Amino acid sequence: MAQNSQKPVLTLMQGNEAVAAGALAAGCNYFAGYPITPSTEVAEILANELPKRGHTFIQMEDEIASIAAIIGASLAGAKSFTATSGPGFSLMQEGIGFAKITETPCVVVNVQRGGPSTGLPTSPAQGEIMQSRWGSHGDAPAIVLYPDSVKESYALTIRAFNLAEKYRTCVVLLLDEVLGHMREAITIPDASEIQIINRIKPTVPANWYKHYDENQKYLSPLASYGEGYRFHVTGLAHDAQGFPTNKPQEAGAMMERLQKKIVHNIRDLVQIESYKMEDANIAIFAAGIMARSAKAAVKMARAEGLKVGLLRPLTIWPFPDDAVRKMLKNVDYVVVPELNQGQFLHELRRLVKSTTDSKLIGLQRVNGTLITPTEILQKIKDVL
Amino acid sequence: MGKVSQRVVHDFLRHDKKFPHVWCSGCSNGTILGTIIRAIAEQNLDRNNITMVSGIGCSSRMPVYIDLNTLHSLHGRAIAFATGIKTFKPDMKVIVVTGDGDSTAIGGNHLIHAARRNIDMTVIVVNNNIYGMTGGQYSPTTPDDAKATTSPYGNFDRQFDICDLVIGAGATYVARSSAFHTMELQKMIVDAMNHKGFSIIDVISACPVIYGRMNKKGGPPEMMQAMRDNTVLNTATAKLPPEKLEGKTIRGVFKNVQCPEYCEQYAKVVEKIKETSDE
Amino acid sequence: MSKLVFKEIRLSGSGGQGLILGGIILANAAVNDGNKVTQTQSYGPESRGGYSRADVIISNEDINFPEAIRQDILLSLTQEACDKYSLDLKQGGILIVDTTFVKYIAIQAPNTYELPFTDIAQEQLGTQLVTNILSLAFLVRISGIVNEKSLEKAIRKTVKPAFVDLNIKAMKLGFSLATKEKRLRQKEEDLEVQV
Numbered sequence: 001m002a003q004n005s006q007k008p009v010l011t012l013m014q015g016n017e018a019v020a021a022g023a024l025a026a027g028c029n030y031f032a033g034y035p036i037t038p039s040t041e042v043a044e045i046l047a048n049e050l051p052k053r054g055h056t057f058i059q060m061e062d063e064i065a066s067i068a069a070i071i072g073a074s075l076a077g078a079k080s081f082t083a084t085s086g087p088g089f090s091l092m093q094e095g096i097g098f099a100k101i102t103e104t105p106c107v108v109v110n111v112q113r114g115g116p117s118t119g120l121p122t123s124p125a126q127g128e129i130m131q132s133r134w135g136s137h138g139d140a141p142a143i144v145l146y147p148d149s150v151k152e153s154y155a156l157t158i159r160a161f162n163l164a165e166k167y168r169t170c171v172v173l174l175l176d177e178v179l180g181h182m183r184e185a186i187t188i189p190d191a192s193e194i195q196i197i198n199r200i201k202p203t204v205p206a207n208w209y210k211h212y213d214e215n216q217k218y219l220s221p222l223a224s225y226g227e228g229y230r231f232h233v234t235g236l237a238h239d240a241q242g243f244p245t246n247k248p249q250e251a252g253a254m255m256e257r258l259q260k261k262i263v264h265n266i267r268d269l270v271q272i273e274s275y276k277m278e279d280a281n282i283a284i285f286a287a288g289i290m291a292r293s294a295k296a297a298v299k300m301a302r303a304e305g306l307k308v309g310l311l312r313p314l315t316i317w318p319f320p321d322d323a324v325r326k327m328l329k330n331v332d333y334v335v336v337p338e339l340n341q342g343q344f345l346h347e348l349r350r351l352v353k354s355t356t357d358s359k360l361i362g363l364q365r366v367n368g369t370l371i372t373p374t375e376i377l378q379k380i381k382d383v384l
Numbered sequence: 385m386g387k388v389s390q391r392v393v394h395d396f397l398r399h400d401k402k403f404p405h406v407w408c409s410g411c412s413n414g415t416i417l418g419t420i421i422r423a424i425a426e427q428n429l430d431r432n433n434i435t436m437v438s439g440i441g442c443s444s445r446m447p448v449y450i451d452l453n454t455l456h457s458l459h460g461r462a463i464a465f466a467t468g469i470k471t472f473k474p475d476m477k478v479i480v481v482t483g484d485g486d487s488t489a490i491g492g493n494h495l496i497h498a499a500r501r502n503i504d505m506t507v508i509v510v511n512n513n514i515y516g517m518t519g520g521q522y523s524p525t526t527p528d529d530a531k532a533t534t535s536p537y538g539n540f541d542r543q544f545d546i547c548d549l550v551i552g553a554g555a556t557y558v559a560r561s562s563a564f565h566t567m568e569l570q571k572m573i574v575d576a577m578n579h580k581g582f583s584i585i586d587v588i589s590a591c592p593v594i595y596g597r598m599n600k601k602g603g604p605p606e607m608m609q610a611m612r613d614n615t616v617l618n619t620a621t622a623k624l625p626p627e628k629l630e631g632k633t634i635r636g637v638f639k640n641v642q643c644p645e646y647c648e649q650y651a652k653v654v655e656k657i658k659e660t661s662d663e
Numbered sequence: 664m665s666k667l668v669f670k671e672i673r674l675s676g677s678g679g680q681g682l683i684l685g686g687i688i689l690a691n692a693a694v695n696d697g698n699k700v701t702q703t704q705s706y707g708p709e710s711r712g713g714y715s716r717a718d719v720i721i722s723n724e725d726i727n728f729p730e731a732i733r734q735d736i737l738l739s740l741t742q743e744a745c746d747k748y749s750l751d752l753k754q755g756g757i758l759i760v761d762t763t764f765v766k767y768i769a770i771q772a773p774n775t776y777e778l779p780f781t782d783i784a785q786e787q788l789g790t791q792l793v794t795n796i797l798s799l800a801f802l803v804r805i806s807g808i809v810n811e812k813s814l815e816k817a818i819r820k821t822v823k824p825a826f827v828d829l830n831i832k833a834m835k836l837g838f839s840l841a842t843k844e845k846r847l848r849q850k851e852e853d854l855e856v857q858v
Contacts, residue, residue, distance in 0.1 A: 010694055012687070012690055012691050012694050012700070012702070029472075030468075030471075030472050032467075032468060032471075051650070051653055051654050051657055052657050052661070054654050054658075056471050056472055056650070058467070058471050058650075060464065060467070060497075061464075061493050061494065061497040062493060064461060064464065065461070065464035065467070065493070065494055065497070066464075068457065068458065068461040068464035068465045068467075068468060068494075069464055069465065069467050069468030069471070070468060071457075071465060071468060072437070072455070072457075072464070072465035072466060072467065072468025072469040072472075073468035073469065073471065073472035074468075075455060075468075075469065076435075076468070076469045076472045076473045076476065077472070077473070078468075078472045080468070080472075094458055095458065095461070098457070098458055121708065122705070122706060122707065122708065123705075178703055178729065178730075181703065181704055182701055182702065182703045182729055183687060183690055183700075183701065183702040183703075184699075184700065184701050184702075184726075185690075185694040185699070185700060225435050225453035225455075225469060225473070225476065226432060226433060226435075226453065226473055226475075226476055227432070228432045229453075230431065230432060230451055230452060230453050230454075231453070231454075232398075232447065232448055232454045232455075232456070233454070233455045233456065234448065234455075234456035235456065235457065235458060236456065239401070241400070241401070243398075243400075243401055243402065243448060244448060244456075289729075292727045292728055292729060293727070293728050295727040296727035296728040299727070370728075370730060372728065372730075372732060373727070373728050
């Protein structure tokens, strides 16, 4: 997988392979996971690659143990990672909440398959748009990225690690089953071209160290176990030192920090692709594999003289409110194709001013097959 | 057996904001924490190189009071978090403090798999036969006929013998002691921490305020006396007539063997890959 | 700007017939040719048996929708696959079926090729395992969808070293079957012209 040669080589690679390669490029040195279709290739590749580099791979007894192990490893200084799919993602929710409240960096890839429950293990679905935002109990914001190609799976995996380190949180990468198993030719960039962000290390003496330093704005330094700082970590509400508290002002400050570090950095976090939106009067809003159907539909529509554009979020959480509001202002209709019962549609409704005069047109499918470009085009023609 | 001054216990506690502690008077948790501290102090270890991990429950509140690297994790998952720390930093000494419900009910899967892997960590199960923090529900170690808020007519749900359980799962150091036998427990903790592999100590402990009251076990002193009177060391059982052993819980070291340890095995794999790629 | 090339190929059959590997090899060959490619797959839970298909789209421009839903070329190695997909074949598309398992074909088009690939593999190469490469090579020579040298390079790169020779043999046999088939059709056409 490592590219040592001088000139860039095109490599035919699966989405899951690109995720594994991206993780290694980002500096991942710890993986704990449990096999599950359709994400298993990620674990298989890292089981091969991590020991070669002297890093750790461990197959745990279940997904609950996997998320626990990567959080433990991260507290000991690892850039840690796990990959799963629907049922495993559900089991990980409590752990994801723990990573968020303890502000421990880690990355979880969820290669979505048909659900609920065991569902359609080898078929595509986009059922975890909302779960990736709200799945863990309690109320904490999420950073969730959503690639639409093999190349972008590589790039966004690196970005997921960077954001996890920078914002000290669990970052989720959603893939579609089709993308996880799809092969495309990509060029692996040279290591020198890849920007890597690592957590900030404390420089203060051990007895001055606060695990959650409010004076550092929202992004505070993070020590690791074994470095002499001997800090405490708990899933209970905690004060700046990490010690449990039930004082309203301390618990409130903690929750506020979790919110603010996302909300105040929305420009850094949100990424969108705007395709032929300049003169569009009809927009398609879609992510992941559905954005590929949508883009093909835009091309077909344009060939017929219809002014259709596409807005595609690469970061789905935090939600790109500003871009969506602008889109809603400029177009007559927004078609929302998605492989679920209307999760994106639901979120878009929040940003529509009038609920009686909705511009939003849903297009949903949950039978394990993709919505084709022709079907999207037909939907557009239906509303015209 | 190394004696450690009272000053040492004080020195190991976190005094900023941490006290008073959450435990009821008469609870065994304080005694066990003191014993763990003495066992660590006796070994003159670098505190920066010890991490204490716990789950959720009364005993799992222990890490916050002790000046080590500490992690108060999720209910049942302490061993899984500890596995993450240990496999990433194999030189770190890892101690897990957990309760009977935490380790054998919700966390039973992680317990048996850590034992199977023979990963080097020391698990101290504070076994008080009850879910104390939630107010007294029966646990997998609550005895027959015992009263709990969820067994108001007496418990009929069969018990785990934690030592038998982990021996079956492949643990390589398995012992039982009690909060009464602190010197014995201290030695076991030292031995367990120096054992290369998965070590576990089932510590009989008292919950006088909830379990004791519900089951008319008397106050803290009576429950301590019961630990003394109702247990027998396994090295003494051979000399005792059967009637003297009836109803007694056996203490002692039940297993202490050397087997390949997980992190060492992993390091060997890494070494082997390196050698073959160097060739 | 060169003319847009956009070809959809579907390799279909059941699990264990090596169709996904075939798809990967075809996709690699297309990359070797300097084209854009997507390769997707769909399969049931079975490692052996059940349904399986590999889709390859080859284009000189970016490919958006990655599934071959209106095929230019369809290879079907089982009756079930042939029934399921042959009606999606584009007008004038190429249909190649393995008559070892496919006994009825719903459509009759001039570009239909019927050969007992599995039987041929068993008889001439001693194993059914290379039916995928045999039929893929046949498909490539009939359609010219990728450069034959690119295909050989892709096979050498993709299959396990111990099986390269066998697979190259299967490829060559596939090519020669295609040449024979082409000659046969040419003759028939010539005859028709004469009549």
